[in-house]
Amino acid sequence: MSMRKDVYERMRYFVLGKIKPNYSAVARQYDVDPRTVKAVYLRAQSDKTAVVRKRRSRRSKLDGYQDIIEDKYDAGCSARSIYDFIVEKGFTGKYTIVKDYYRRFRRAQTKKATIRVEHTIGLSAQVDWKEQVTMTDWNGVSHTFSIFLYVLPYSKFKFLKLTLDQKQDTLFKCLFEAFKATGGIPKEIWFDNMSTVVDHKLSDFHHHRFNERFLSFSHDAGFHPIACRPFRPQTKGGVEALARTIGRLKPYDEEFCTINDLNDIVNRLAKRLNHEKSQSNNQKPAELWAKEKEHFRPLDYDLTRYFDSVQTRKVSQDSMIRFQNHQYSVSPNYIGKEVEIKPDTDGKSIRIFYQ
Numbered sequence: 001m002s003m004r005k006d007v008y009e010r011m012r013y014f015v016l017g018k019i020k021p022n023y024s025a026v027a028r029q030y031d032v033d034p035r036t037v038k039a040v041y042l043r044a045q046s047d048k049t050a051v052v053r054k055r056r057s058r059r060s061k062l063d064g065y066q067d068i069i070e071d072k073y074d075a076g077c078s079a080r081s082i083y084d085f086i087v088e089k090g091f092t093g094k095y096t097i098v099k100d101y102y103r104r105f106r107r108a109q110t111k112k113a114t115i116r117v118e119h120t121i122g123l124s125a126q127v128d129w130k131e132q133v134t135m136t137d138w139n140g141v142s143h144t145f146s147i148f149l150y151v152l153p154y155s156k157f158k159f160l161k162l163t164l165d166q167k168q169d170t171l172f173k174c175l176f177e178a179f180k181a182t183g184g185i186p187k188e189i190w191f192d193n194m195s196t197v198v199d200h201k202l203s204d205f206h207h208h209r210f211n212e213r214f215l216s217f218s219h220d221a222g223f224h225p226i227a228c229r230p231f232r233p234q235t236k237g238g239v240e241a242l243a244r245t246i247g248r249l250k251p252y253d254e255e256f257c258t259i260n261d262l263n264d265i266v267n268r269l270a271k272r273l274n275h276e277k278s279q280s281n282n283q284k285p286a287e288l289w290a291k292e293k294e295h296f297r298p299l300d301y302d303l304t305r306y307f308d309s310v311q312t313r314k315v316s317q318d319s320m321i322r323f324q325n326h327q328y329s330v331s332p333n334y335i336g337k338e339v340e341i342k343p344d345t346d347g348k349s350i351r352i353f354y355q
Contacts, residue, residue: 004040007032011044016108019119061093062101069098070105079103119154122295125182126151126190127175129166130246135253135262143259147246147266150178155288156278157182160270162263164322168196169307172217176303179221182289184296188224198227217306222297245273312338323350 007030014021021041023034030037062069065086072082079102083095091098130147137143146166150159159178163170171194179185191197199209208227210218218225248269256262274286281288313321315334320327323341330339330352340353 004030004032006030007037007040008044011037011041012047014041014119015044017119021119060097061091062097065089065091065098066101069101073102073105073109121154121292122186124153124188124190125178125186126153128192129163129194131166133246133249135249135256137256137258137261138254139257140254143262145259145262148174148178150174150182152182152186152285152289152292155292156280156285157289157292158270158273158285160266160273162259162266164259164327166194166196168211168213171196171214172303173307175217175221176299176307179299182296183293184298185221185223186296188226189218190226190228192228197225213306217303220306221300221303245269312340314338321352328352 007026010026010030011021021037023037023041026037027034068086068089069082072085077085079099080095082102083091083098086098126149128149130149132144133147134142134144146163148159148161148163148171150161151157159181161174161177163174175189193208195211197211197214199211210225210227214225249265252262252265256265274289275284277284313323315321315330315337317335319332319335320329321339321341322328328350334354337354341350
């Protein structure tokens with residue numbers, strides 16, 4: 001049968017990812033009949049089966065070792081360490097054979113993970129922080145800040161937030177605001193290996209142990225947290241691509257007056273990104289998000305207790321404390337000391353205590 005190459009390639013992605021596509025949705029996207037999409041999907045499945053059978057008919061020195069390589073890859077082992085291990089098990093082939101198989105398997109796993117999060121509506125979000133961004137205002141004063149990034153892989157919808165610190169209560173507040181801005185909470189959220197999420201003292205390369213307070217927050221919010229393994233962020237493509245767009249802030253260097261002005265610039269950037277067509281699917285994130293938000297869990301406003309309760313801060317050498325993206329000055333007598341901060345019920349002011 002003759003078929004459109006673009007539809008066939010899309011179906012191959014689904015086959016490799018072991019995901020059954022929504023025939024109607026794909027049909028609308030490519031302007032074809034849903035029955036055509038189903039037929040192409042079945043063809044892609046049969047083509048893969050034929051290739052697998054053909055490969056199995058050829059003997060390879062890797063026969064009997066593929067499962068070991070895949071298991072050790074999942075455990076975070078390098079190609080070289082796996083090669084040394086299977087040599088002790090009797091493998092007689094060269095390292096290059098193992099390395100090539102390792103790379104092919106890694107590409108397949110990355111594609112599978114990417115297909116899963118990018119083609120399942122309302123499934124996931126990805127979080128990262130762009131650290132230590134420094135820009136100068138038009139008075140020559142430098143401002144160092146971070147950018148909190150929250151991305152929905154399916155719609156490519158982004159939420160950006162300028163932050164003055166990366167403390168855990170700031171993370172909780174940013175997540176809460178991201179949930180509000182995107183219309184709810186997805187089933188799972190992928191996080192970078194940040195200390196406010198992962199307990200590094202109790203974790204190793206292969207297994208992450210989540211911070212107890214963070215785990216409590218995720219449980220109350222109703223999402224499943226997933227920590228990306230260092231050096232192998234298989235599904236962080238959306239966040240990494242967004243991090244590169246932070247370069248679009250550079251033209252505003254020395255073109256703003258206060259940190260509040262810069263915050264407005266970041267908000268405008270997020271709005272532009274959500275109304276620009278994505279290079280990956282040629283669609284506007286805001287338009288896809290309008291459908292995706294219907295699949296999210298409703299927001300629980302009781303989550304505010306995680307960041308609106310009493311917090312502690314250390315007074316800096318310039319007699320300042322930072323709290324929820326604001327700076328407050330205190331008496332120089334408290335430099336280097338811990339103070340307690342309690343937000344007022346109006347949300348517009350705070351109280352500072354020293355004991």
